[in-house]
Each structure stands twice: as structure tokens, then as C-alpha cells.
Amino acid sequence: MTNSLINKFDSIIFDLDGTLWDSTGNVAIAWQAAKEEVQYIRQDITAEDVKGITGLTYTIIFERLFPYLNDSQRAEFKALASKKELATLEELGGDLFPGIEETLQYLSNKYKLFLVSNCQNGYAETFFKHSKLQHYFLGYQCYGTKGQPKYLNIIDVVNDFNLTAPVYIGDTQADYEAATKAGVPFIYAAYGFGKVAEGHIATVNSLAELQQIL
Known part of the structure; x- marks a missing residue:
């Protein structure tokens, strides 16, 4: 040293x-809950998924994870995931x-x-x-x-x-x-x-x- x-x-x-x-586990819980409220997210969202995009901006994150969404869907899901993320972390933290x-x-x-x-x-x-x-x-x-x-x-x-x-x-x-x-x-x-x-x-x-x- x-x-x-x-x-x-x-x-x-x-x-x-x-x-x-490290809040990735609880962020994944929040985003998975958001996924269950819409019909257009194809895959489950895991803590490893969240770790893989940590450090990127929110805009780039959802482009990277869900490239198949149109702009309207991505904007809707980003807003929903954001709201659930803050609510979950407010309760559970990291x-x-x-x-x-x-x-x-x-x-x-x-x-x-x-x-x-x-x-x-x-x-x-x-x-x-x-x-x-x-x-x-x-x-x-x-x-x-x-x-x-x-x-x-x-x-x-x-x-x-x-x-x-x-x-x-x-x-x-x-x-x-x-x-x-x-x-x-x-x-x-x-x-x-x-x-x-x-x-x-x-x-x-x-x-x-x-x-x-x-």
C-alpha cells in the first residue's frame, strides 16, 4: 500500500x-413490481441486471435494458419504475x-x-x-x-x-x-x-x- x-x-x-x-437487490424488486403492472416488458428483472447498468443515467439504463420498447412505452415504464424504486428504497434502503x-x-x-x-x-x-x-x-x-x-x-x-x-x-x-x-x-x-x-x-x-x- x-x-x-x-x-x-x-x-x-x-x-x-x-x-x-449496494441497493441493487431492492431496486430489482421495485422494477420487477413495475414490470408486473404493464404488458410489454418481456423479461424478469434481476439484481444482476441492475448491477450491469449501475452508474449509467436513467435514460440510458432503460434504453439498454429494453431496446425493443417504443419511446412512449419506455417513458411510461421509466416513470413507473422510478416511482416504485424510491418507494421501495424509502422502506428498505440498501x-x-x-x-x-x-x-x-x-x-x-x-x-x-x-x-x-x-x-x-x-x-x-x-x-x-x-x-x-x-x-x-x-x-x-x-x-x-x-x-x-x-x-x-x-x-x-x-x-x-x-x-x-x-x-x-x-x-x-x-x-x-x-x-x-x-x-x-x-x-x-x-x-x-x-x-x-x-x-x-x-x-x-x-x-x-x-x-x-x-
């Missing part, structure tokens, strides 16, 4: 799904990754912490409600807030909070590409859902490892 990243940054921006928690609070507490004493996710409106708030961890974060931005790509949300956070040396932590190639496009170094959370082959400045196999490298 290298110490080369210590004191290199003034702030840390986290991805949410696959980095701080599974926090081990060591999350200890790690955030440690990091918040040294860095400004933020959250940038491709989630819909209300999702980050549900995470904060269930995790009771919002007090560690100075701000957050989601796809649902402005409907813009993740890299622009990262840039907004950097500019809005006058960050001079941020680093982004995420678990997917899309996270890496967004951070790179925003001009922010990337740490790969290898315990999450995706694969990032190259380009990251460090890899961690658990949240707790961040305390060692940062």
Missing part, C-alpha cells in the same frame, strides 16, 4: 452505487459497504467530502436518510438535479465549492471516464460492480483501504 497520495488532495468526490452502498462510517469520519477530518451520482431525484436523499451519513458531506449533485452528464456535475461541484485538488472515487468505467473528462484524478473502488482496467491513480479493495492511502 503506497502513501504517495497522502496530502495530495483537498477534497474527495464519491460515486454512490457500488462505491458507498446495504452499506463495510467500514463506511469509520472511513468517512476519518476522511472528513482531512478532506472536504462530496457525492456525485447518476441517480434520479430523491435517490441520494434516500441514501442519506437510511445511512445517517449526510453530515459527513458538504454537498452532492445527481443526474436528476439538472439532467446533465456526470462529468458536468463533477465540474459543478468543483466550481461551486472552489475545490483546488479533488479526487473522484468510483467503481465503473463510466465513473472513470466522467472523472477524466472533468479533469479530476480517479481512484478505482474494485470491490464495486464494474471493471476499470487502466488510467486510475490507485485501486482499493475496500472502503477501509482509503484510510491507508489518503
Whole structure:
């Protein structure tokens, strides 16, 4: 484990799904319930399906999962799935990754912490409600807030909070590409859902490892 990243940054921006928690099982339950209310979804929806599209925007997710739907059907199902997702997570939440609070507490004493996710409106708030961890974060931005790509949300956070040396932590190639496009170094959370082959400045196999490298 290298110490080369210590004191290199003034702030840390986290991805949410696959980095701080895993809600895929309960999201799959919600989307499957939505599927039962319409006649045009051909396949059941599993947690593995949800993991496979984690980190993408809501628009791209439903294009990827249901390419055979017409625009009207996709819009209807997206709205229904969104509503059921928030209701289900409001009740059940997700599974926090081990060591999350200890790690955030440690990091918040040294860095400004933020959250940038491709989630819909209300999702980050549900995470904060269930995790009771919002007090560690100075701000957050989601796809649902402005409907813009993740890299622009990262840039907004950097500019809005006058960050001079941020680093982004995420678990997917899309996270890496967004951070790179925003001009922010990337740490790969290898315990999450995706694969990032190259380009990251460090890899961690658990949240707790961040305390060692940062």
C-alpha cells in the first residue's frame, strides 16, 4: 500500500452505487413490481441486471435494458419504475459497504467530502436518510438535479465549492471516464460492480483501504 497520495488532495468526490452502498437487490424488486403492472416488458428483472447498468443515467439504463420498447412505452415504464424504486428504497434502503462510517469520519477530518451520482431525484436523499451519513458531506449533485452528464456535475461541484485538488472515487468505467473528462484524478473502488482496467491513480479493495492511502 503506497502513501504517495497522502496530502495530495483537498477534497474527495464519491460515486454512490457500488462505491458507498449496494441497493441493487431492492431496486430489482421495485422494477420487477413495475414490470408486473404493464404488458410489454418481456423479461424478469434481476439484481444482476441492475448491477450491469449501475452508474449509467436513467435514460440510458432503460434504453439498454429494453431496446425493443417504443419511446412512449419506455417513458411510461421509466416513470413507473422510478416511482416504485424510491418507494421501495424509502422502506428498505440498501446495504452499506463495510467500514463506511469509520472511513468517512476519518476522511472528513482531512478532506472536504462530496457525492456525485447518476441517480434520479430523491435517490441520494434516500441514501442519506437510511445511512445517517449526510453530515459527513458538504454537498452532492445527481443526474436528476439538472439532467446533465456526470462529468458536468463533477465540474459543478468543483466550481461551486472552489475545490483546488479533488479526487473522484468510483467503481465503473463510466465513473472513470466522467472523472477524466472533468479533469479530476480517479481512484478505482474494485470491490464495486464494474471493471476499470487502466488510467486510475490507485485501486482499493475496500472502503477501509482509503484510510491507508489518503
